[in-house]
Amino acid sequence: MRELVVIGGGAAGLAAAVSAYDSGIRDILIVERGTELGGILNQCIHNGFGLHTFKEELTGPEYASRFIKEAEERGIEHVLGAMVIDIKPHCVTYVCPSGVVMEETKAIILTMGCRERPRGALNIPGYRPAGIFSAGTAQRLVNIEGYDVGKRIVILGSGDIGLIMARRLTLEGAKVLAVAEIMPYSGGLKRNIVQCLNDYSIPLYLSHTVVDIKGKERVEGVTIAAVDENRKPIKGSEIEFECDTLLLSVGLLPENELSSKAGVALSPVTNGPVVNDKLETSLDGIFAAGNVLHVHDLVDYVSEEAAIAGRNAAEYIKGSFVEGERVAVKAINGVRYTIPQYISKEAGSVTIRFRVSGVFENKYIVVRKGDDVIKRIKKRILTPGEMEKVELSSVDFNDDITLEVSNG
Numbered sequence: 575m576r577e578l579v580v581i582g583g584g585a586a587g588l589a590a591a592v593s594a595y596d597s598g599i600r601d602i603l604i605v606e607r608g609t610e611l612g613g614i615l616n617q618c619i620h621n622g623f624g625l626h627t628f629k630e631e632l633t634g635p636e637y638a639s640r641f642i643k644e645a646e647e648r649g650i651e652h653v654l655g656a657m658v659i660d661i662k663p664h665c666v667t668y669v670c671p672s673g674v675v676m677e678e679t680k681a682i683i684l685t686m687g688c689r690e691r692p693r694g695a696l697n698i699p700g701y702r703p704a705g706i707f708s709a710g711t712a713q714r715l716v717n718i719e720g721y722d723v724g725k726r727i728v729i730l731g732s733g734d735i736g737l738i739m740a741r742r743l744t745l746e747g748a749k750v751l752a753v754a755e756i757m758p759y760s761g762g763l764k765r766n767i768v769q770c771l772n773d774y775s776i777p778l779y780l781s782h783t784v785v786d787i788k789g790k791e792r793v794e795g796v797t798i799a800a801v802d803e804n805r806k807p808i809k810g811s812e813i814e815f816e817c818d819t820l821l822l823s824v825g826l827l828p829e830n831e832l833s834s835k836a837g838v839a840l841s842p843v844t845n846g847p848v849v850n851d852k853l854e855t856s857l858d859g860i861f862a863a864g865n866v867l868h869v870h871d872l873v874d875y876v877s878e879e880a881a882i883a884g885r886n887a888a889e890y891i892k893g894s895f896v897e898g899e900r901v902a903v904k905a906i907n908g909v910r911y912t913i914p915q916y917i918s919k920e921a922g923s924v925t926i927r928f929r930v931s932g933v934f935e936n937k938y939i940v941v942r943k944g945d946d947v948i949k950r951i952k953k954r955i956l957t958p959g960e961m962e963k964v965e966l967s968s969v970d971f972n973d974d975i976t977l978e979v980s981n982g
Contacts, residue, residue, distance in 0.1 A: 576679040577601040577891050579666045581658050581832070584613020586685035586864025588641035589877040593884025594683075595648045599891055603677065604645070604652035605668050611645070611652060612638035613687055615873065617714045620738055622765075626874035637873060661836045663858050681887045684838075684847070684855070684862040685880060686829040688869055690735075693822055700787030703794075709735040709823040716742060724819025728796045729753045730784050732760040732767075734871060734959075736823020741770035750776050751815045754798045756783040756805055759933045761825070761959050763871055784820070785812065793818050826869045836860070843911040844868040850900060850916040851924045852886040853879070861887050868913050868927070871961050875927070882925075901974050908934060908979030910958070917975065923967035928977055930956045939964060940980040944973035950980075 577599050580587045583606030591602050610616065615623070618634030625631055628640065645652070656670035661684075666677045690708040707715070707723060713735060715721040725748050729736045732755040740750045753771060758781045760767050771778050781800055785807050788795035800811035828846040830838070839848045839856035846867040847855040854861050863883035864876045900916045903926060910931040917924055926941075934956040941949040941964060948969060956962065956979065964977070 575664075576603055576677055578603070578681050578683065578887055579677055579679040580604045580683045580685060581661070581666065582606065582613065582685035582687060582864075582866070583608070583611040583652055583654075584685065584687050584864070585615055585638065585641065585873045585876045586687070586866070586880040586883075587613070587683070588638070588645050589880035590683045590685055590861075590863055590884035590887070591650050592641065592644045592648065593881035594888045595650055595884075597885045597888030599888045602650050603679075604650065605656045605658055605666065606652060606654050607657045609654055611642050611654070614710070617710075617717045618738075619717050620742070623873050626872065627877055634873075641877070658832060661832050661860070663860060680891045681859045681861065683880075683883050683887055684833060684860065684866050685864045685883075686832065686866045688826040688828045688865040690822070691825040691827055696730075696822070696824060698784050698787060701790045703787070703789040703792050705789070705793035705819045706787070707819070707821055709733070709739045709821045712739055712821050713742070716746060722746065722748075723821075724748060724793075724817070726751060726815075726817040727819040727821060728784075728798070728815050728817050729821045729823060730798075731755060731823035731825070732762050732778060733823040733825060734762040734766050736821060737762045737766040737770040739821060739823070740776050741774060744774050744776070748819075750774070751817055752777050752779055752798065752813075754779045754782040754784060756781065756801055757958075759957060759959070761823075763959055764957070779813075782813075783807065787820060793820055796820055826865065828866045828868065830866060833862070833866070838862075841911065841915065843905075844913070848916075849914045850897070851914045851918055851921045852889075852897070853883040853914065854886065854890070854897070859890055861890075868911070871959065875961065875963075879927070901971050904974060904976045906976055906978045908932065908937075908956075909939075909977045912977055917971050919971050921969075921971055923965070923969065924971075925963055925965050926975075926977065927961055927963045929958055929961055930979060931958065933957050934979050938980045940978050941966065942976045942978075943969065943971070 615634035615638040623637040660667040786797040799807040863880040
């Protein structure tokens, strides 16, 4: 029986494995379905990674290589080209070139990342012509495969991948005509709006969506229209663009088919596992971290969170893990969700990560224990595109915790 199996060899999986090793666990296996470690970072050739973790600006492959090197230095075992098909407490089943393997293990860490929401989830009218890509697929085709995806491009959605691809394709010689976003605010980081759109004079149409795709064999044009407060297109507001490519950057979905099949309790808001302050899921000995838990905006936070999961998994394996009574963490009044959703009464200190449900200016994040305010943080601006966190230390967690956006 192995001590620990980590599912996924991206930023979260590598950080979790390294952290578990440094906490005293030696028999660790990383199961990765790709042909190399690093996950999505391998196609993110732009910089901006590592400012928090390494105090310097790195590209995605550089960031991944730091953790790959740390894992190799520790002799952490990994298997590539391996697809996990089933998990349950203390057993992982995967398929690899050598056949079907069942690994009995004391603990499991889920770090499978997330996938992009496809066109089929959007109900956009039109045929199914060539030239429609998710932003991540286009990123791989351009950065790794070396293909030219198009010359005149419209992007639907203002997620970070879409914003970064707007800049990348402009640098490759394409003309990005517009970025349309159905919400009245951007879904990406402010720095990406500035560096990827404003610096290249690419227009951003907020409260707009695609209402028609022209072309049968290849995209020939895209029509966008303004939407009302119910996100319904407003007649007469249509704008037509003659283009050959449409990129979709309309959200990321945590990759939790395995989790769901195993019976892990999932949050309807994050689409990821419900966890406690140890990042343990509802199933004994199964932990989760990174984008499989909730979508992050910075990889540095992924690594930080995964390191916590690795340490706690090591505690669990060594038998020093104590799970007693717990209290709930509730998101109300402008806070969309929190991670974790539960805190052990013996925790003492915990970091709560959360996102807000809209754009708020000059507000307070108020943390309550029962009816008592235990923390109040002034925020100049809060947006759904940027994950927030609050540190709670020296707290007696004997009552439910609530987070809300407040005027004071």
